[in-house]
Amino acid sequence: MVKYIYIILFALSLFSCKKEVLSNPSDYLTNEENLAFKENIVRYFEGLPKNVSHEKKWDTINNSYYQRKVKEAELIHYYKNEDGFIFFAISKIAPSLKLKKVATIGKLKIEKDSIVYYEEICRTWKMELPELNLKSKILFDKIVLGKNIEEYYTKNSQPEFWIEFPDDLTYYDTEKRVWKNK
Template sequence: MKRILFLILVFGVLLSSCGQADKYHPSKSLTTEEQQALIYTTIRYLGHLPKRGTHENKFDPAFDEFYTKLALDYTLEAYYKKDGFEYFLASRIAPSLKVKKVAVGVKMKRSPDGQLVYYEEVFRTWKFEIPEMLEKGLMLFDKMAKGEDLSPYFPQNSGEVEYIEFPDEKVYFDVEEKRWKINDVL
């Protein structure tokens, strides 16, 4: 009996995450070209800096080719639009002995002409094998899109279970500068 209850619970969780994946699947709202454009629009914030690149010069045309190639490393896992804001979950392969991915949950707003006017990386996950990244990433994305509190999933609050790597007690996302920073107050 316990085994049956356990299987029902596991099946329920899988159905729930499949529902979230289907509900937020990018192809329900965006064409393939629009998905690629979304990643490219944000890649200079989402991605790492090129060699000799700084936060001050990362928009120089000399880095266009680097960022065009870097955008290809990202997969749009989820997308949702509400109240003028766009929310998305993007993932990329992370360095590891096994194939693992890290995901970033983003909240942004664009002007009518497509210019980025607000950008916030709400969370970045630990690196996980792909099924675990999708399960945890989509659960966090669902909560983010609904405006729910993610602090129970921060490292200092989640106990032994890993969900969100950043933000944490020391690292936060500076919305004005559109990048992760270390809290100097601590």
């Protein structure tokens, strides 16, 4: 029954978007480029090593931690628009008794091999893979197409759980490139 609900939600989202974004990372990136992309942003989307502050996360002593996290993360959607913004969705394993993951959906801009803009637009709740794949694709397409996603915030999407952050208390600080409480 749940499977059919997801299929209906996906079909409805495609009709409401009127356009599906072609976002398969392998259509744009080689395996090496995919790995390099994740390596460039892992210190933003991944949690901090134990007893390390945001200011110290760039220290080389943390390289092995972040290399392990790069291997565990999966780039599930990737799209570069005509303005040079790269939209991405990355999933990573979340603590759970069953295999569940969360997805971070964001956008960035690179100039001269440097990230000049980075924003995490939303992070999903932890979900089992079929549900995460479906919901992250719907959210990703809406974000790339410039559609509002507030209907998927927890306060607006009950009884479904889509977006954990942002919410009324949490927002993404694009200057510091971290999630913060209001």
